[in-house]
Amino acid sequence: MAQDQNYILEMCNITKKFPGVLALDDVTLRVRPGTVHSLMGENGAGKSTMMKCLFGIYQEDGGEIFVNGKKENFSSAKHALETGVSMIHQELSIVPERSVMENIWLGREPGKKLGPVQFVDHKKMFKDTETLLKNLEMEFSPNDRMGSLSISHQQACEIAKAVSCDASIVVMDEPTSSLTETEVNHLFKIINSLRDKGVAIIYISHKMSEIFQISDDVSVMRDGKLIATKKASELDEDKLIKLMVGRDMTNRFPPVDSIPAEVCLSAKNYTSDVERSFKDISLDLRKGEILGLGGLVGAQRTEFVESIFGLRKIKTGTLSINGKEIRIKSPEDAINAGIGLITEDRRGSGIFPLLSIIDNTSIPSLKGCRKKVGFLDHKKIFNTATGINKKLRTKTPTFHTPIQNLSGGNQQKVIVSRWLMTLPEILIMDEPTRGIDVGAKYEIYTIMSELVNAGKAIIMVSSEMPELIGMSHRVAVLCNGNLTGVLEKNDINSENIMRLATQFE
Numbered sequence: 398m399a400q401d402q403n404y405i406l407e408m409c410n411i412t413k414k415f416p417g418v419l420a421l422d423d424v425t426l427r428v429r430p431g432t433v434h435s436l437m438g439e440n441g442a443g444k445s446t447m448m449k450c451l452f453g454i455y456q457e458d459g460g461e462i463f464v465n466g467k468k469e470n471f472s473s474a475k476h477a478l479e480t481g482v483s484m485i486h487q488e489l490s491i492v493p494e495r496s497v498m499e500n501i502w503l504g505r506e507p508g509k510k511l512g513p514v515q516f517v518d519h520k521k522m523f524k525d526t527e528t529l530l531k532n533l534e535m536e537f538s539p540n541d542r543m544g545s546l547s548i549s550h551q552q553a554c555e556i557a558k559a560v561s562c563d564a565s566i567v568v569m570d571e572p573t574s575s576l577t578e579t580e581v582n583h584l585f586k587i588i589n590s591l592r593d594k595g596v597a598i599i600y601i602s603h604k605m606s607e608i609f610q611i612s613d614d615v616s617v618m619r620d621g622k623l624i625a626t627k628k629a630s631e632l633d634e635d636k637l638i639k640l641m642v643g644r645d646m647t648n649r650f651p652p653v654d655s656i657p658a659e660v661c662l663s664a665k666n667y668t669s670d671v672e673r674s675f676k677d678i679s680l681d682l683r684k685g686e687i688l689g690l691g692g693l694v695g696a697q698r699t700e701f702v703e704s705i706f707g708l709r710k711i712k713t714g715t716l717s718i719n720g721k722e723i724r725i726k727s728p729e730d731a732i733n734a735g736i737g738l739i740t741e742d743r744r745g746s747g748i749f750p751l752l753s754i755i756d757n758t759s760i761p762s763l764k765g766c767r768k769k770v771g772f773l774d775h776k777k778i779f780n781t782a783t784g785i786n787k788k789l790r791t792k793t794p795t796f797h798t799p800i801q802n803l804s805g806g807n808q809q810k811v812i813v814s815r816w817l818m819t820l821p822e823i824l825i826m827d828e829p830t831r832g833i834d835v836g837a838k839y840e841i842y843t844i845m846s847e848l849v850n851a852g853k854a855i856i857m858v859s860s861e862m863p864e865l866i867g868m869s870h871r872v873a874v875l876c877n878g879n880l881t882g883v884l885e886k887n888d889i890n891s892e893n894i895m896r897l898a899t900q901f902e
């Protein structure tokens with residue numbers, strides 16, 4: 398059947414079931430060439446599954462896919478690539494031991510023949526990669542080992558890979574989740590130039606501002622269904638949120654009305670033991686307080702909070718908890734001192750893929766869940782772990798499901814639940830709502846507000862301006878490893894934060 402030539406991609410009536418979940422329910426998506434088409438929806442709505450069906454990673458249970466009017470049914474990612482469909486995944490799939498160029502050309506290495514034998518043409522591979530990286534203004538070398546690059550550079554390689562195969566459809570599943578602002582702008586430049594060449598980009602992100610910056614069309618999914626496809630110009634944030642969550646959301650932040658009391662954590666002259674990291678940071682945190690930690694990506698905020706948690710070494714500095722000086726040499730020391738840390742790199746260091754949601758939530762809390770005779774109190778574990786996940790609306794068929802079956806954002810909710818379950822006195826949250834949809838963000842904010850109302854204290858590292866402004870009692874800003882200022886409530890606004898965040902020496 399010939400399809401409408403106005404579309405480069407048509408996915409018609411796609412259905413996909415997983416055990417206990419109807420992930421896609423008769424979804425039809427049409428994409429025009431030379432456009433950026435954003436795919437929006439809450440965690441678990443079915444966005445990644447839809448794209449994995451397109452890409453041949455999952456086989457749909459029903460429906461048809463047309464690329465350029467021709468019916469296709471990709472049997473593998475390789476097959477999709479050969480037809481001009483490429484995808485940058487939400488979960489990076491790199492080979493850390495191999496070089497940048499080997500990663501980019503994996504499975505499609507340029508060959509040269511020497512008699513009857515086929516060899517990989519390393520020279521050509523190097524040259525091609527060099528040109529590719531140069532055109533994309535990427536500042537690493539084809540020979541760099543993939544594992545030695547930062548997450549954002551690894552992501553940039555995935556982008557280079559997508560560009561390298563001359564795709565006519567490029568899917569980007571949350572490509573900016575760990576990019577700096579400069580890198581995001583750079584990515585948008587690349588996206589625009591691809592669009593100008595007639596490439597269709599399917600763009601998935603939870604960052605509302607990005608959507609309005611680059612989209613031509615927006616499709617919204619909810620609970621495995623397509624709710625609407627609209628021109629971006631017909632939408633605004635409120636309308637889009639309403640389509641996503643199915644109700645009006647007048648407030649993005651709950652009230653935070655706790656009044657901070659005495660100092661519970663005090664870091665003095667904290668200096669990293671590695672070069673070019675944070676130096677001489679002195680900062681107090683009070684009971685009942687949310688202390689925002691702002692700055693650009695690369696400002697060393699993660700490094701600083703990880704050193705408080707005992708994950709990194711310091712050269713000089715002292716730490717006091719409730720007025721008593723202590724030395725934290727490992728995360729275990731930190732947990733014993735009542736500190737919890739929700740890491741930024743939740744996928745890398747956070748999850749046990751094969752274990753259930755209950756196990757993933759309760760692991761650090763098991764000590765407190767023993768019956769007198771020493772056995773684990775499974776009922777208590779189950780009730781507490783499921784209670785917190787329910788509150789965050791973790792979407793799953795059952796709480797015994799392995800965490801790897803959950804959507805990206807729902808996995809993150811489980812990790813947030815994990816640290817809430819440890820009932821820390823002091824909770825450090827590093828980008829707590831990254832990759833999490835608007836509705837669930839509100840739930841996390843509500844829990845944060847409840848915690849500080851109960852006298853706990855929170856350090857929140859965040860790159861999201863609205864979140865810093867909406868939730869913090871005070872905002873401390875780092876730039877290049879230096880503490881450039883601490884803003885009190887009335888001075889917290891984006892101009893002041895940006896000014897301090899860019900106060901390079």
Ligand SMILES: Nc1ncnc2c1ncn2[C@@H]1O[C@H](COP(=O)(O)OP(=O)(O)OP(=O)(O)O)[C@@H](O)[C@H]1O
Pocket residue numbers: 415416418420438439440441442443444445446447487792793801802803804805806807832
């Ligand atoms: N391999 C799998 N096995 C079982 N269930 C799965 C699998 N992959 C996805 N699901 C389920 O399908 C549904 C849709 O998941 P999907 O990953 O497509 O969501 P998403 O819209 O990409 O969400 P997010 O914004 O969190 O990334 C979820 O309920 C998820 O738990």
Ligand SMILES: [Mg+2]
Pocket residue numbers: 444445446487570804805806
């Ligand atoms: Mg996803």
